Amino acid sequence: LALYDTGQTPMSEEKADFTKLTQQFFERTATFVEENRDKPFFVLLALTAPHIPLKPNPDDLTGSAGGDYGEVVEEIDLNVGRLLARLKELGLDEDTMVAFTSDNGPWFEGSSGPFRDRKGGSAWDGGFRVPFIARQPGTLPAGQVNSAITSNLDLLPTLLAMAGKPQVSDRELDGRDISAVLKDGAESPNDEIVVFDNAKVAAVRTSRWKYVARSYYRTYDVPLDRYPLLFDMDIDPGENYSVARNFPDAAADMRARLEKARAKYEPMAAAFPPHVAPASAADHPD
Template sequence: MSLSRRDMIAAGAALAALPAAARAVRPPNIILIVADDLGWGDLGCYGSPFIRTPHLDRLANAGVRMTDFYASANVCTPSRAGMLTGRYPIRTGLAHEVITVKDRHGLPLSEVTIAEALKPGYATMLAGKWHLGHAAPHWPPMVHGFDAFAGIPYSNDMRPLSFFRSRADGTLAEEPVVQERLTDQFFDAGIDFIRASAARPFFLMLTPSAPHIPLRPGKAFAGRSDAGSYGDVVEELDAAVGRLVAALKGAGLERDTLILFTSDNGPWFEGSAGPAQGRKGGAGWDGGYLVPLIASWPGTLRPRVTDAIAMNIDLLPTLCTLAGAPLPPVTLDGRDLSGVWRRGAASPHEQLILFNNERVAALRTPRWKFVGRSYYRSYNVPLAAIGYPLLFDVTRDPGETINLAARQPEVMADLSARFIAARDSFEPLGLRQVPDFLPSAS
């Protein structure tokens, strides 16, 4: 989406012409930025000693930073399905692995996305990676409530790969991909959308491919970070966020806009999971699920750091609440976080369920973490089923290193019962029932 100077002036004039009362009560603009494979510990505000992220740090310091925020899966496709629908991804049929180039399934049209839930009051756009189906009827993203799209259909390491832009008639223009330009292209498209939509509430979902491999920083950032090419692309992403914030200020929209920043799952081969054990795809360990969450809304959200447990499935109900939109008439697993963000309220969750593909892998409560599955070589080991479930007090042991199962029998009894209930409730919804294969005692 490319705007002329005349278009930008007209959009600004339309905003200025709104009555003051109308501007005061209009729902917030919403920008949701989702990094790809960014670790919990890869931002300065989350303790990175190597990667400089001054723009994201400023958003965190002026807004809400969540320390115990989880992705709804430890890999990308199911996590994004959970985030967009407010439902554990096993309900959508997308809990198993990620969509590959040869696959033809995707997010069902019966699912209600954030973009659809915010209609008709919001203009909507997706700029970045989709990865929820690249064949009809699941593609393009406009069939899921987005008015416009500029981005790639799946991960930037998959081939063939093209950059697509939606036209006014709903068709797509296709361009070759230059990896070093992708972050700028995504954010340029998003900034154009902001300027075009300034006169009405908008929802912009920005899903850059960074820092997923291949790591191809732009020329201005190559070799700049102490964290290698991985750090380079994260610092480039941070700079793009800075350009986005500057565009909001220039349009007079900064105080009318909620900016959210998170990641789709934990880090893969590089990057930091902070104090957590495990990485992307790593069964029940926190490192694959625990991600940053920054919420910035100047003049509305006061600076705070919260350890309330939450998950990306909470974004749909929270954004509906803030936008004054009704919740979709479906079973939602997410909960409204607006009280956590506005008042520092306790988590609305008694527990979070962590899935590994279509299996329940772990439970998280405000204090405890129950791990019922892990990997050993090629085995997906059902620890709970073989009599060796693990219990960690993650408020004192975030690295999940000290198993307290034998010392906390009452807690173990409670969480074991919850784990069985979650398993019995959700696992039958799976579409690919893979039997457990137990390694020999040797």
């Protein structure tokens, strides 16, 4: 477990007690909020749960029907509630936007519901489509549901806009400001979302269509350039049946979007090759 607060405490490292790790993350977050209650603050709370090893907290057992996985997920839920309650006690409830989301779908346990595949499945929604819940009483309307396409890349420009700060101007950001989506239920400012398999473009998604170009079968990474896969996400969110034959114009447009994304992003991988660990002293005894 490594904890670091810029300008406050030095880096510390210790062996993690996985049964208490989620609790510790939330307790440290609450402490940070209390220490900075009189000035603007930002917290990125990235939990290890529900990755394996699944070690439920014996002090927060709920008797979940989902076994150990369910227990650790419900512990997260309990602690989110406690953190929200603490924000209210501190008088910060209406001044703090809380966004709850994930970076990928389930892997070892858990369910991707009606969506195809899981984490590591390349292009399919089961590995990419995740919940996103935003809360700020008095600013964001309660109970609003929006199907606008967004991604975690949108968080930086959105938080800047909602904090009244200028947008980043010295570089290109892939994300867009979705504050109008959150506040007013507006349509997404994203014309498309590009989905990656590491450095390769795996799919492109628009509001209605998804064009898939890469998948996995057993241990094989399968490029699908010779087999156009176009899905109508309005009627087939499970990505079960390609309708490329039925909608050739849409398939051509989505294929063009895919090739444009490939041309833009994939050469970047050559500029940033994978990290190679330095040779050990044993390899170079002299």
